[in-house]
Amino acid sequence: MARYTNAACKLCRREGMKLYLKGERCFKDKCAMERRPFPPGQHGQRSRPPIGYAAQLREKEKVKRIYGVLERQFRKYYEIASRKKGVTGEILLAMLERRLDNVVYRLGFASSRRQARQLVNHGHILVNSRKVDIASFQVKEGQEIQVREKSRKNPFIEESVKTAKGRGLPEWLELNPEEFKGVVKAMPKRSDIAMDIQEQLIIELYSK
Numbered sequence: 001m002a003r004y005t006n007a008a009c010k011l012c013r014r015e016g017m018k019l020y021l022k023g024e025r026c027f028k029d030k031c032a033m034e035r036r037p038f039p040p041g042q043h044g045q046r047s048r049p050p051i052g053y054a055a056q057l058r059e060k061e062k063v064k065r066i067y068g069v070l071e072r073q074f075r076k077y078y079e080i081a082s083r084k085k086g087v088t089g090e091i092l093l094a095m096l097e098r099r100l101d102n103v104v105y106r107l108g109f110a111s112s113r114r115q116a117r118q119l120v121n122h123g124h125i126l127v128n129s130r131k132v133d134i135a136s137f138q139v140k141e142g143q144e145i146q147v148r149e150k151s152r153k154n155p156f157i158e159e160s161v162k163t164a165k166g167r168g169l170p171e172w173l174e175l176n177p178e179e180f181k182g183v184v185k186a187m188p189k190r191s192d193i194a195m196d197i198q199e200q201l202i203i204e205l206y207s208k
Contacts, residue, residue: 077095100134103145110160121133126146142184171185
């Protein structure tokens with residue numbers, strides 16, 4: 001599957017906010033958004049805030065980059081959300097939050113969603129004691145997410161768990177760091193997503 005392989009920090013600068021794509025680096029002074037909080041490129045410092053269609057497009061790209069989803073899959077999420085009862089934008093974000101790679105990141109087993117995706121793809125993560133290597137797997141209420149016992153000595157996982165407290169834990173998840181285990185207590189709500197996202201702009205874009 002195609003993935004963005006260029007400089008991740010440029011994405012944060014392009015969207016004008018921290019997307020937390022580089023793990024612990026995003027919390028330090030080395031973060032590109034701390035040193036150069038303006039879009040990349042020759043005219044980055046003179047760029048103006050987008051309006052209209054441009055604002056809708058930028059919002060969609062921002063959310064895609066936060067969760068590491070490409071256009072085709074993101075569009076599929078929207079189509080599923082639009083067919084469900086409720087507020088389409090909130091359902092869309094809830095589906096993205098319920099991705100297994102995002103849950104692994106939220107529990108603190110990985111320092112970034114990109115790293116979490118690798119852990120899932122390489123078979124380090126168990127769901128209800130069964131290996132699941134599909135990053136887009138949708139977790140359900142009551143399921144247990146656990147790091148495989150043989151993988152708990154992985155230095156990246158150990159370091160991430162140690163520093164996870166600083167990133168906070170959503171209320172819909174419960175963590176047992178000693179057993180490298182988490183439980184999905186409830187489905188994520190819009191209030192559980194603290195990042196600056198205007199999902200209505202995305203819905204307006206796709207509704208045209």
